[in-house]
Amino acid sequence: MREVAVLVVGAGPAGLAAAARLAAAGVRRVEVLDREQQAGGVPRHCAHGGYGTWLHPLTGPEYARFLVTAAQGAGAAVRAGVTALDWAGPLALHTVGALGPEVIGARAVVLATGARERPRAARLVPGTRPAGVYTTGELQQAVHLYGQHIGKRAVVIGAEDVSYAAADTVRAAGAMVVAMVTDLPRPQTAPARALNARLRQGVPLLTGTTVTELLGHGRLSGVRVRHHDGRTAVLPCDTVVFTGDFVPDHELARRGGLILDAGTRGPAVDGSLHTSRPGVFAVGSVLHAVESAATAAREGAHVADAVLERLAGAERSQAVPLMADPPLRWIAPNRVTPADRLPYVLRTTASLSRPVLHVTQDGRYLHRERLRAAVPNRTVKLTARWTHRVDPKGGPVRVTLTDR
Ligand SMILES: Cc1cc2nc3c(=O)[nH]c(=O)nc-3n(C[C@H](O)[C@H](O)[C@H](O)COP(=O)(O)OP(=O)(O)OC[C@H]3O[C@@H](n4cnc5c(N)ncnc54)[C@H](O)[C@@H]3O)c2cc1C
Numbered sequence: 001m002r003e004v005a006v007l008v009v010g011a012g013p014a015g016l017a018a019a020a021r022l023a024a025a026g027v028r029r030v031e032v033l034d035r036e037q038q039a040g041g042v043p044r045h046c047a048h049g050g051y052g053t054w055l056h057p058l059t060g061p062e063y064a065r066f067l068v069t070a071a072q073g074a075g076a077a078v079r080a081g082v083t084a085l086d087w088a089g090p091l092a093l094h095t096v097g098a099l100g101p102e103v104i105g106a107r108a109v110v111l112a113t114g115a116r117e118r119p120r121a122a123r124l125v126p127g128t129r130p131a132g133v134y135t136t137g138e139l140q141q142a143v144h145l146y147g148q149h150i151g152k153r154a155v156v157i158g159a160e161d162v163s164y165a166a167a168d169t170v171r172a173a174g175a176m177v178v179a180m181v182t183d184l185p186r187p188q189t190a191p192a193r194a195l196n197a198r199l200r201q202g203v204p205l206l207t208g209t210t211v212t213e214l215l216g217h218g219r220l221s222g223v224r225v226r227h228h229d230g231r232t233a234v235l236p237c238d239t240v241v242f243t244g245d246f247v248p249d250h251e252l253a254r255r256g257g258l259i260l261d262a263g264t265r266g267p268a269v270d271g272s273l274h275t276s277r278p279g280v281f282a283v284g285s286v287l288h289a290v291e292s293a294a295t296a297a298r299e300g301a302h303v304a305d306a307v308l309e310r311l312a313g314a315e316r317s318q319a320v321p322l323m324a325d326p327p328l329r330w331i332a333p334n335r336v337t338p339a340d341r342l343p344y345v346l347r348t349t350a351s352l353s354r355p356v357l358h359v360t361q362d363g364r365y366l367h368r369e370r371l372r373a374a375v376p377n378r379t380v381k382l383t384a385r386w387t388h389r390v391d392p393k394g395g396p397v398r399v400t401l402t403d404r
Contacts, residue, residue: 001088001092001103001104001105002102002103002104002105003029003104003105003106004029004030004031004104004105004106005027005028005029005030005106005107005108005311006019006022006027006029006030006031006106006107006108006109006110006307006311007031007033007093007104007105007106007108007109007110008030008031008032008033008076008109008110008112009032009033009084009093009109009110009111009112009113009252010032010033010034010041010111010112010113010114010284010286011032011033011034011036011039011040011041011068011071011078011080011112012034012040012041012042012043012112012114012284012285012296013041013043013063013067013284013293013296013297013300014041014112014114014283014284014285014286014296014297014299014300015032015034015041015110015112015283015284015300016032016039016040016041016067016068016070016071016078016297016300017067017071017283017296017297017298017299017300017301018110018112018281018283018300018301018303018304018307019031019032019071019074019076019078019300020067020070020071020073020074020076020300020301021074021300021301021304022076022304022307022308023071023074023075023076024074024075025304025308027307027308027311028075029077030075030076030077031076031077031079031104031106032071032076032077032078032079033079033082033083033084033095033097033104034078034079034080034081034082035081035082035083035084036080036081037080037081038064038080039064039068039078039080040061040063040064040065040067040068041064041114042060042114042137042285042293043060043061043063043064043067043293044060044061044064044145045060045061045137045140045141045144045145046059046060046061046140046144046165047059047060047061047140047143047144047169047172048060048165048168050165051063051293052066053294063293067297079097081097081098082095082096082097082098083095083096083097084252086252086255087252087255087256088103088105089105090277090278090279090280091105091106091107091108091109091279091280092104092105092106093109093252107279107310107311108279108280108281108307108310108311109279109280109281110280110281110282110283110303110307111252111253111267111275111280111281111282111283111286112282112283112284112286112296112300113248113249113250113251113252113253113286114248114249114284114285114286115246115247115248115249115285115286115289115290116135116137116246116247116249116289117135117136117137117162117242117243117244117245117246117247118135118242118245118246118247119133119135119242120133120214120240120242123242123245125211125212125213125214125242126212126213126214127213127214127215127224128214128215128216128217129214130214130215130216130217130218130219130220130221131218131219131220132150132151132216132219132220132237132238132239132240133214133220133239133240133242134150134239134240134241134242135241135242135243136162136163136165136166136169136241136242136243136244139166139169139170139241140165140166140169143169143172143173144169144172149173150170150173150175150239151175151219151220151237151238151239152175152176152238152239153175153176153178153236153237153238153239154170154175154176154177154178154237154238154239154240154241155177155178155179155180155181155211155223155235155237155239155240155241156170156177156179156180156181156240156241156243157180157181157182157211157240157241157242157243158180158181158182158242158243158244158245159180159181159182159184159186159187159188159189159194159205159207160187160188160189160243160244160377160378161188161189161193161378162243162244162290163180163182163189163241163243163244164189164193164194164197166241166243167180167197167201167203170239170241171201175239177201177203178204178235178236178237179203179204179205179206179235180197180203180204180205180206181205181206181209181210181211181223181225181235182205182206182207182208182209183208183209183210183228184207184208184376184377185207185208185351186207186351187205187207188375188376188377188378189378206225206227208227208228208229209225209226209227209228210225210226210228211223211224211225211240212224212225212226212232214240215234216238219238220237220238220239220240221236221237221238222234222235222236222237223235223237223240244377246285246289246290247265247289248264248265248266248267248285248286248287248288248289249285249286250265250266250267250286253266253267253275253282253286256277256280257277258275258276258277258280259275259276261330261332261334263323263324263329263330263331263334264287264288264289264330264331264332264334265289266282266286266287266288266289266332267282267286267287268321268334268335269281269282269287269332269333269334269335270317270319270333270335270336270337270340271319271333271335271336271337271339271340271341271342271384271387272302272303272305272306272309272316272337272339272340272342273287273299273302273303273306273333273342274306274316274319278310278316279310281303281306281307283296283299283300283302283303284296284299284300287299287332287333288330288332288345288347291345291379292379295345295379299342302342317337317338317339317392318337318392318393319335319336319337319392320335320336320337320361320390320391320392320394320395320396320397321334321335321336321396321397322334322335322336322344322396322397322399323396323397323398323399324346324398324399325398325399325400325401326349327348327349327350327352327401328346328347328348328349328380328399328400328401329346329347329348329349330346330347331344331345331346331382331399332344332345332346336387336390336397337387337390337392338387338388338389338390338392339387339388340384340387341384341387342384343381343382343383343384344381344382344383344384344399345379345380345381345382346379346380346381346382346399346401347376347377347379347380348374348375348376348380348401349376350374350376350401351373351374351375351376352373352374352401352402352403353373353403354370354403354404355370355371355373355374355380355401355402355403355404356368356369356370356371356401356402356403356404357369357371357380357382357399357400357401358399358400358401358402359382359386359397359398359399360397360398360400361389361390361391361394361395361396361397361398362391362394362395366386366389366390366397367385367386367389369382369383370404374401380401382399
C-alpha cells in the first residue's frame with residue numbers, strides 16, 4: 001500500500017480547490033484522482049461562460065484549466081485516468097489506472113465525486129429504447145469533447161439553468177430545439193434567460209407538461225407529452241435531452257457504509273464537511289446536487305481547515321442532525337455543531353413569493369430569515385449566524401419554510 005497524507009477522489013472544482021488549499025498550507029503528498037482522462041470535472045465540457053468571477057469571467061474549460069494549474073502549482077499531485085473503486089480500509093482505497101491496480105492509504109480522505117443527472121430509465125419514462133436519448137452531461141461531452149453528430153430536432157426536458165445550457169449545446173451542434181418541456185407552471189431560471197430563449201431563439205416552452213412516452217425504433221421519432229389539463233400531443237424529434245434531476249455520485253460513500261442524508265442522498269456532513277467516518281470528508285456536488293462551481297470550490301477551500309485539524313490530531317465536535325421539513329426537499333450540510341460557519345444550501349418543492357426560513361431545536365427558536373424568493377430547482381440559502389445557539393446535547397435542529 002502506498003501512503004499519502006491526503007487523498008482527494010474527484011478532480012472537479014471542489015476536489016481541486018481542496019487540494020490546492022491543503023498543498024498551499026504546507027501539507028506534503030496531497031494527491032487528487034480523477035477517472036476521466038483529463039482533470040477539471042463538469043466545467044471541462046461546459047463550453048459556455050458562467051464560470052470564474054464577475055471581474056474574471058471564464059468559460060468552463062478555461063475555469064477547469066485554471067483550477068488544475070492552481071492545484072499543481074501549489075504542489076498537489078493531480079492524477080487523471082485513475083478510478084477509486086472501493087475501500088481497502090477505513091482510510092484506504094483500491095484504485096485502478098493506466099499503471100494497473102493500486103491501494104492508496106491516507107491520513108485523511110476527501111470525497112469530491114460530484115453528481116450525475118438521472119437518465120431516462122431512472123425517471124421511469126415508458127416507451128421504446130431508441131438512439132438519440134441523452135442527459136445534459138452526455139450531450140455536452142458528445143458535442144464539445146468528441147464532436148459527434150446528435151440529430152436535427154431536439155426536445156429538452158426541463159426548464160432550469162442546466163436545461164437552458166442543454167438548449168444552447170443543441171444549437172451549438174447545429175440542431176434545432178423543438179420545445180422545452182417542464183411539468184412546473186413556470187421556468188426555473190432568470191426571467192431574462194427564459195425570455196431570450198423564447199423570443200430571440202424561438203424556443204417554445206411547454207409548462208405544466210409531462211413526457212409520457214418515447215417513440216421510435218432504431219432512432220427516436222418523437223416524444224408523447226401530456227398537459228396537466230389532460231390534453232396529449234406528440235412532438236416529432238430525433239433527439240431528447242433529460243436535464244437536471246441530479247443525484248450525488250455517492251457510490252464510494254455508500255460502499256464505505258458512510259451515513260447518507262435521506263434528503264440530499266449524499267453523505268451526511270457537519271459544517272466542517274466531516275462525514276460520519278472520522279478522517280473522511282466530502283465536498284461539492286456529492287453533497288448537494290447541483291450548486292454553482294463557486295459553491296463547490298468554496299467548500300473545497302473550507303474543508304482544508306478541518307483536514308488540517310485532523311492531521312494535527314484534533315478531536316471532532318459532536319454534531320446534531322439538521323432536518324428540512326416539507327416543502328423543503330433537503331439542506332446541506334445536514335449535521336450541525338455550534339462552531340459551524342459555512343452557509344447552508346437548500347431546495348424547495350414549492351414556489352413562495354415571500355418566503356421565511358425558521359430554525360428551531362426542541363421547540364426553541366434559534367433563527368428566522370427572510371428570503372427574496374423560493375423556487376423549485378433553484379438555490380435557497382440560509383446563513384450560519386445562528387449555529388452558536390445550538391445545544392450539542394439537544395435533539396435535531398429543524399428548518400421550516402413558510403410564506404410571510
Ligand atoms: C450542464 C451543466 C452546466 C453548468 N453550468 C454552470 C455554470 O455556468 N456556472 C457554474 O458556476 N456552475 C455550473 N454548473 C455546476 C458546476 O459545474 C458544478 O457545481 C461543479 O462542477 C461541481 O464540482 P464538483 O467538484 O463537486 O463535481 P464535478 O465537477 O462533477 O467533478 C467530480 C469529479 O469526480 C470524478 N469522479 C467521480 N467518481 C470518481 C471515482 N470513483 N474515482 C475517480 N474520480 C471520480 C469525476 O470524473 C469528476 O471529474 C453546471 C453544471 C452542469 C451539469
